[in-house]
Amino acid sequence: LPAFSWAGAFQWHKVEDAHGLVVFDISGQGSQYVVYGSDWDKGLFVSHDGGEHFKYMASGLADTSTYAVDVISKNVALAGRDGGVYRTTDGARHWRVAASSDGSIQWMVSAITHKGSVVYDAASGNIYRSNNAGKTWRELAPTLGFGATITAIVMVNANTVYVGDANELSLTVNGGKSWQDVKGFNPMTVADLLLDKGQLFVAQGQYGLSVLNVKTGQDHMITKGLPKNTYVDSLAKGDATHLFLGTHYGDVYESDDSGVTWHKIASRLAGRYSIKTLYAPSAHVVYAGVYAG
Numbered sequence: 001l002p003a004f005s006w007a008g009a010f011q012w013h014k015v016e017d018a019h020g021l022v023v024f025d026i027s028g029q030g031s032q033y034v035v036y037g038s039d040w041d042k043g044l045f046v047s048h049d050g051g052e053h054f055k056y057m058a059s060g061l062a063d064t065s066t067y068a069v070d071v072i073s074k075n076v077a078l079a080g081r082d083g084g085v086y087r088t089t090d091g092a093r094h095w096r097v098a099a100s101s102d103g104s105i106q107w108m109v110s111a112i113t114h115k116g117s118v119v120y121d122a123a124s125g126n127i128y129r130s131n132n133a134g135k136t137w138r139e140l141a142p143t144l145g146f147g148a149t150i151t152a153i154v155m156v157n158a159n160t161v162y163v164g165d166a167n168e169l170s171l172t173v174n175g176g177k178s179w180q181d182v183k184g185f186n187p188m189t190v191a192d193l194l195l196d197k198g199q200l201f202v203a204q205g206q207y208g209l210s211v212l213n214v215k216t217g218q219d220h221m222i223t224k225g226l227p228k229n230t231y232v233d234s235l236a237k238g239d240a241t242h243l244f245l246g247t248h249y250g251d252v253y254e255s256d257d258s259g260v261t262w263h264k265i266a267s268r269l270a271g272r273y274s275i276k277t278l279y280a281p282s283a284h285v286v287y288a289g290v291y292a293g
Contacts, residue, residue: 023289080109122150140176164190225262246275
């Protein structure tokens with residue numbers, strides 16, 4: 001069940017019922033796109049009225065789970081699913097499989113991100129790149145050595161990209177021609193990534209929240225305002241100074257000073273279910289995708 005808040009005391013209400021399913025990802029631009037995914041089968045829910053109402057829109061999508069969504073523009077969006085990437089150019093009314101250089105991407109697509117027309121996605125342990133907003137794709141590396149499903153991708157620019165999975169944080173500075181482990185970074189779980197003002201915030205699950213200075217490579221743990229042993233699952237940016245954090249036990253925290261200090265704005269939003277994903281179109285509106293409804 002995604003939920004959203006508005007300015008003031010951050011009151012929350014349910015905007016769509018997931019019927020016990022997992023909300024894997026939320027993304028938006030112009031119109032709001034929301035993904036529901038489950039282990040057995042569910043598709044894509046979309047809002048065209050600022051998140052007040054959502055409609056199931058899956059014409060052309062295969063009957064499989066959706067794990068990631070990325071909105072390129074008002075009408076163009078990408079959906080990562082079992083067996084590949086799907087693309088819409090009409091606001092999610094119709095979807096088509098996006099091709100890779102050697103046919104369709106064959107694996108579960110777990111993360112997608114873009115800057116301009118350059119898009120990266122992760123399928124199993126492989127990384128793919130598109131230079132035309134997801135129309136066509138090419139595989140960057142047959143094997144990156146990732147030991148688990150890639151959970152997050154964040155782009156500094158078209159050629160500098162961070163990728164995280166359950167075991168490590170990796171970096172390319174040449175558009176994916178080669179990858180390296182981030183030096184000095186403690187290789188623990190990477191649940192989510194957020195880039196803000198030259199700092200890479202890393203949600204590390206049971207290990208909390210850390211921040212890496214992209215320029216110097218130095219990292220440290222963030223603890224001010226966060227209880228000891230905070231289990232961090234998701235991150236989102238609302239505006240120039242407001243960041244949001246979701247926990248494994250249904251809590252949501254806000255920072256109004258670019259991640260230096262935090263305060264709680266929601267407690268056990270859906271019982272004790274994990275805040276699997278966050279999307280913040282502004283400092284006053286936040287959507288939270290919960291692990292189960």
